[in-house]
Amino acid sequence: MAREHGTDFISAGHGGLENGVRDTGARIRGTTEAQEMIALRDAVVPELRSRGYDVLSVPDDLSLTQSIDWINARAQSGAIALEIHAAEFANQATRGATVYHIANNRARSEQAELLLSALLKEVPQLPSRGVRPDTAAGTGRLAFCRETIPPALLIEIAYLTNPTDFALLTQRRLDFAIGLANGLAAWSRAITGSSPTPPGPAVVEYPTINIAINGGLYREKGIIISGNAYLPIDLADQLGINLSQSEAIRRVRYRGVVYVKAVDLRPFSVSVGWEASTRTLQLTTASALKICPGSIDVIMSHGNATEAHLTSFLRSENNTALDLFPDLPKIYREEATIEGVDYDIAFCQMCVETDFYAFRASCVLSKTTSQGLPTGPGTMPLLIALALASEPRFSTSKLTPAPNRWPATKLILDLTLLNGGLRP
Numbered sequence: 293m294a295r296e297h298g299t300d301f302i303s304a305g306h307g308g309l310e311n312g313v314r315d316t317g318a319r320i321r322g323t324t325e326a327q328e329m330i331a332l333r334d335a336v337v338p339e340l341r342s343r344g345y346d347v348l349s350v351p352d353d354l355s356l357t358q359s360i361d362w363i364n365a366r367a368q369s370g371a372i373a374l375e376i377h378a379a380e381f382a383n384q385a386t387r388g389a390t391v392y393h394i395a396n397n398r399a400r401s402e403q404a405e406l407l408l409s410a411l412l413k414e415v416p417q418l419p420s421r422g423v424r425p426d427t428a429a430g431t432g433r434l435a436f437c438r439e440t441i442p443p444a445l446l447i448e449i450a451y452l453t454n455p456t457d458f459a460l461l462t463q464r465r466l467d468f469a470i471g472l473a474n475g476l477a478a479w480s481r482a483i484t485g486s487s488p489t490p491p492g493p494a495v496v497e498y499p500t501i502n503i504a505i506n507g508g509l510y511r512e513k514g515i516i517i518s519g520n521a522y523l524p525i526d527l528a529d530q531l532g533i534n535l536s537q538s539e540a541i542r543r544v545r546y547r548g549v550v551y552v553k554a555v556d557l558r559p560f561s562v563s564v565g566w567e568a569s570t571r572t573l574q575l576t577t578a579s580a581l582k583i584c585p586g587s588i589d590v591i592m593s594h595g596n597a598t599e600a601h602l603t604s605f606l607r608s609e610n611n612t613a614l615d616l617f618p619d620l621p622k623i624y625r626e627e628a629t630i631e632g633v634d635y636d637i638a639f640c641q642m643c644v645e646t647d648f649y650a651f652r653a654s655c656v657l658s659k660t661t662s663q664g665l666p667t668g669p670g671t672m673p674l675l676i677a678l679a680l681a682s683e684p685r686f687s688t689s690k691l692t693p694a695p696n697r698w699p700a701t702k703l704i705l706d707l708t709l710l711n712g713g714l715r716p
């Protein structure tokens with residue numbers, strides 16, 4: 293039905309016989325590039341078909357030359373071809389996705405951009421290495437980009453040698469697949485100027501999957517629709533997630549059960565993973581995420597936030613909070629680490645105590661510095677503390693040295709000791 297829209301050819305890189313030897317591509321951590329790319333391709337194909345695209349998978353046992361010939365023998369106008377690869381590199385820190393196109397072809401370069409940006413939208417944790425002409429590839433030219441008759445791109449989707457990329461690719465395969473499907477759809481639209489009409493509702497049978505919550509198997513099953521994992525909406529209720537206000541969340545009724553897409557739980561602090569070998573959707577709730585087991589609410593502990601986290605947290609409530617003390621997040625992390633205090637809690641407590649730093653610190657500080665207090669490196673905590681202490685709401689006479697009043701009280705106490713009893 294979608295012939296006028298052209299066929300999308302998808303080739304999973306490697307897997308065929310090259311000069312009589314089975315080509316597996318990169319071999320990393322008990323898997324191979326060929327195996328991972330076949331699994332990814334198998335997730336992309338149904339996703340595109342469900343949207344009405346005519347998709348052909350290049351048979352996996354073909355060599356590179358045979359794959360190109362296979363596509364060329366079937367290609368009609370409007371077709372596009374993508375080969376998917378994963379990279380390996382000696383430097384394990386190298387990561388990200390690259391899309392290669394035939395050199396000196398502006399249109400193809402723009403189509404490569406479409407594909408890459410669609411992928412990164414679904415997997416924003418994946419760094420972009422940009423689109424590149426095939427002359428920039430290690431071999432200086434890519435036969436797939438040059439000898440395939442339909443417009444062709446080759447993606448190196450991630451680095452198997454980088455642990456983060458590896459985890460993303462193997463645990464979030466569905467997101468990669470949806471990103472590629474979106475990219476192929478956008479690319480196809482750019483070539484043909486139209487999109488196919490998705491097939492109408494038919495009597496369908498969705499494959500079932502297992503669901504594990506915080507490591508334990510759930511009694512009910514989920515289903516796969518168009519490459520997406522869905523779970524019974526009752527399960528969301530049981531996890532304490534109220535979806536009734538979320539109009540945007542698509543509900544699917546299937547055999548008397550209402551399902552929602554698993555990834556729609558992500559905004560509710562549920563991590564969503566996929567274990568391919570057992571076809572199990574893995575949900576982990578925030579309370580079970582082992583950010584700091586047993587110490588999430590313990591003050592004498594270590595923090596987890598970065599300076600950037602603390603900065604954006606404070607700025608979200610008071611954009612000018614750090615104009616005066618740009619190093620505040622850094623100081624909190626340093627000082628709290630020395631004290632053995634969880635700086636996440638300390639920082640939050642400070643935000644509560646000072647209304648996100650909306651008090652008159654600036655006036656107080658300028659007054660106190662003009663009175664001859666020390667300035668320079670290392671004195672910022674003292675100045676902050678003095679500013680806090682000088683604020684009537686935090687005067688020492690009102691001090692209640694309870695742990696939950698850290699850090700204002702803690703800093704004021706320190707300062708009081710240092711100065712032999714400071715009074716505002």
Ligand SMILES: [Zn+2]
Pocket residue numbers: 305306317318325377378
């Ligand atoms: Zn490869």
